[in-house]
Amino acid sequence: MAWPVAGVVLQVFVVVAGAPVLIALMRQVRARLEGRVGAGLSQPWRDLRKQLAKEPMAPDGSTVLFTTAPVVVLSSALLIAATAPFVSTTSPLDGMADLYAVVALLLVGSTALALAGLDTGSAFGGMGSSRTLTVAALAEPTLLVAGFALSVRVGSSNLASLVEHAQRAPSTIFSPATLLAAVALWIVVVAETGRLPVDNPATHLELTMIHEATILEYAGRDLAVVELGSAIRLVILLGLWGNLFLPWGVATTSTPGLLALGAIVFAAKVAVLGSVLAASEVLMAKWRLFRVPELLAGSFLFGVLAVSSSFFLA
Amino acid sequence: MSSALYVQLLYLVCGGLLLSAVLMLWRRQLSAIIGLLTVQGVLLAGLAALLGTRDGGVELYAVAVGVLLLKAGVLPAVLRRVLADSGAVRETQPLVNVPASLLAAALLTLLAYAVSRPLVDLDPSPTTHAVPVGMVMVLLGFFVLVTRRRALSQVAGFLLLDNGIAATAFLVTAGVPLVVELAVSMDLLLVVLVLQVLTARLQATFGVTDIDELRELRD
Amino acid sequence: MTLVGAGLLLVSCAAGLALLMAMAPSARTRGFVSGALTCLVGLGGVLAGSAALLGSTWSATATHLLPLSQGELTVDRLSGLFVFLVGAVALATGVYSMGYPQAPRHVEGMVQPAHGTTSRTAQAALPLFAAAMVLVPTAGNVTTFLVLWELMALVSLALVLTEHRSRPEVGQAGIWYAAMTHAGLVAILLALVILSTEAGSESFAEIRDTAPALSSGTQSLVFVLSFVGFGSKAGLVPLHVWLPRAHPEAPSYVSALMSAAMVNLGLYGVLRVGFDLLGGGPRWWWLLVLGVGALSALYGVLQAMAATDLKRLLAYSTTENLGLIFVGVGAAGTFAATGQRTLAGLLMLAAVLHTVNHAAFKTLLFMGAGAVLRSTHLRDLDAMGGLARRMPFTTAFVGIGALAASGLPPGNGFVSEWLLLQGLIHSLPVSGTPDVAVAIVMPLAVGAVALTAGLGVATFVKAFGVGFLARPRSAEAAAAAEVPGTMRVGMAAAAVACGLLALAPLAPVRALESVLGVMPSIGDRRPVQGAVELRLSGITGSMSPLLIALGLAGGAVLATVVVRGLGSGRPRRTALVWGCGGTRLSPRMQYTATAYAEPLTRVFDDVLRPEHDVDVTHYQESRYLVESVRYRQRVSDRLETRLYPPLLAAANRWGQMARRLQDGSVHRYLAYGLVGLLLVLMALGVTA
């Protein structure tokens, strides 16, 4: 019993400590591709340290919701980091949340920020919040249908058993169903984490923002919490994708060695996926907001193809 | 090769065909559509070759080579020339907007699965299980023909349709006789050439390759 | 005399007292007493219902009470569930309604409209309505059922019309409601009469035994007719049109009763007729139900997402939730028809659990909307805002309701939606080829449910965020004040119910599982095991709402403590909103509900077809200088505007023809009577 718990702790630690580093890594990749040097891998941690020391602010007329939203984002992310199989599939908390519960928890985070954006009473906040939920709402069908495709053959939507099943039968990973689901979920990951071409995380123009616009009013430690929370969400989404479609290395029995290996492999996976994401961002431009439904409809189609081909091509 | 590996490869090829067909519906860049057609030709040839390895028939390899030459070589080349001649680079406004047509494609897939069930039940084998893929390609080909405006996308839809028929034929009967396949491919080539001429004429007459302009010929 | 009987007796006595109460002189006392009596009705319902849910059955017959028939009441677990639901809703609304009425007031010159009413009819009608609803599920034979059903319809109509003096739209809404509910009644009447004549008896008990012998054609006819009738009561597309009209115009406690209790009786009817009396039936019935349910869910949530009238939004959300429930029922029936009882049980459980959840949070939300309406006279979200500081209690309650309605953890809506999804995703076999219909329907159903859930979140974030947070957008909203204690107690009761359902869903689940036993094709097995975690039996899948809630709370506390510890304890400073240095920021520059829904409205343009009009007024000096720009967007119910006008036109034409029959001569009218009598006698002579 001791080691599974240790596994959970390790997992949470890896995710939390690694999240800002992932952000830094992605900025670094981008910088290198642009011929720059970049701020280094520890920069986000410096930013967080500084913001923690700064004074938090709340816009006039906002309610308690504005000040609690960052904490909700962070805690929902932490909860997922503790339950989902990132480092090991033997988490004692495994039974409390399956794929759909995790999806719902992610949505809780976005919803909290969306409410906070409205609570600021600034037009930017409202705009960002409305756009966030537009994307989230349209991404929902893909998420669930692709999850459906993954869980059909396993007969369960429990994340740990999905990963273990994929480890037992690697050939299923190369079946069309899984590959189509992978494409569909990748599109959703891009949309949910607010990367190009859906949202531009580096923009300075309020009118083109989605995620940034909702947190425009946060300062000091609130901002630090929000930044950390969304960084963890990025790790979670990339990590889930990585473990569902590249399940190797996840510890299925919690012995110290396997846990350590699992942690290392997980970090490597997320780092690679993040770098790929960042590199692909250099090659594309942001789309109009009203072409995003096109992207999500496409991903939904891939989801449906995944489900249907899971019973005629497998 | 082992049967498990064979099935795996077969399904991967079929998945690739499915994917390319769907992407043809999604992409509006005509050059991208032609690229997808090329990929599709290669996959189709691969499918034929794969069946050949199972049956060990020389004929199927020949078909594979023919398909490769025609569908991954000649036809795309012709289409690229058409594209070069007509200035149109992208399907500007299809009659059905893209998200809607993607959702329609989802429904068509499920429909294809439903209608091809009887075929599959005739003799259930890994090969026939994949028949719905061919069906989907046929339906999507029709859909493209119905909803696209540019003459070139019409040709693309037509080719998708034909690829679908070929794929279905391969999967159901493990390959049509060599002669038939070649004949089909030949008149296919003919059709494409005719359409190329047509496009050139459209270009010359109306300055665009929007086939809706053909209405003007009525009176 | 069992507890059930006692409860029902209490219900009837309270209803009787309501008639006496109408004679009381003072309006205030009348209002109070009518609320109290409604509570009594609710109490009786809760007692009877819970007793019945625990398994005590009860039946009574009153011969000679009804002509050519007899009043017959029988209570089993299924009726117990709905008696309990209605009772609970009535209990909360009763308390709430005591504080609701408000005479028209004159504030700085302008007269503010009345809320609720002091009219004797309406005050007497409230307990009667509750009582009628409690009694409908206990009806033991066709005639009793129809009589109670019609009583319920008439009394509710009277309640919808309560405020017709102060606002003309109310009359319009009343007409729509009356028309739709009676169209529904006709369908139900036909269905049940055919059923009872074919089965040779009108008592449910005997129909239950003889119905399976009926020809499948008759069964299908009966089912489809009753589905139409009950569907219209449940607000399913395309018969939902009365909801978005009646709910906004009725007093809010009436809307709560109708939307949280009455619509469920539509579900009761379908379950009773389809699963109990007809014992399951073929698969296509339930595929039909599933399809209609999915359409209702999607259409309802789309309209709710675009709506800016708070109560209209809630009405459409009722259509959405009933749609989800019927998706569950339809899927359950589909699998019951093919004998997959595990799945059927799980899905049916999800459906009834969602019914309970919906009753809880919809009561709460309509009460909240009523509280806002009463203290601000506003239903238009675009004019609200900033209520959180002025009405903290109401805001907190509505927040709980909105969380539940958006189906997010740790709300109670999430539990039932999760169960529904589990049922749907396990519908395909792990290996081998699935049945074609299932393989095609289920992915689409999952997609529909998912899109509904996603849009539901957007809808309720809009409703809560725009309506209650930030700064007030109008003088009325700025002048808002918290509502009286009784109303708060009513809302608190519903909120507590939501909380219990969210954190400890297993207790209600145990009770609901026993209900499944009433439906032979499903049978009472336990789809869900476990103490803290909901473990699905026969399917690997588990989720623990309690642990998730605790985890969220714990994480929040932990994060707060750590951040406080690390950060320098600088106090939070309140500053002006950052407007890019803009100097004249006004609350009117906040995002409105219309703006909030705009992107999604544009994405679903083809379904919603919003009507925009922009008028720009220029300074007369130069048309390059804009004085003001005015933008209006209206999203009308397209099903209503497309589907109903032709029907109404046809009805008119028939009316014109019918006019020829009446020319004012009394003799001719009497002649009609004579002819009619002769025809009947002849018919009897021929058949006998």
Add this chain to the structure above:
Amino acid sequence: MSLLGKIRRTGRVAEPALPPPVEEPGQPSGESSADIGFRGSVQVRHVDAGSCNGCEIEIASAFGPVYDLERYGVRLVASPRHADALLVTGPVTHNMRDPLVKAYEAMPAPKRVVALGDCARDCGIFADAYGVFGAVSDVVPVDVSVPGCPPTPEAIIAALRGLSGR
């Protein structure tokens, strides 16, 4: 893809890092970044209070690939709420005075103001123009001021590195 090829051919264009800042340049207060609590991270909100855009061009090139100011932990941000330093250019015109004050008030403490260019320091060539209210220091307290018309990227970098301490 041609773009990838170009990226590969171009390679790294950033010049080697300049020597780390001595406490002297543009640090009249003499406080180190650690005292302020920035410790190697400074987010900058830029306000053009009426500049001729000469300084803007220099800022752009300072953040561009060649000088790559970001490598010293300095980042431009969109919202003053996220910012530690207010980078003001140009003389403060009457119309920009109020927005400048608002931007300053919108920033969370601790915060620093950098007046960039001669105009920001003493209205430069725009002194006594009818539209000009005054220098930046007449409106908000200035902590660091960078001379030059326009200041060279090196000067801008030195000033901001003084704040970030990297």
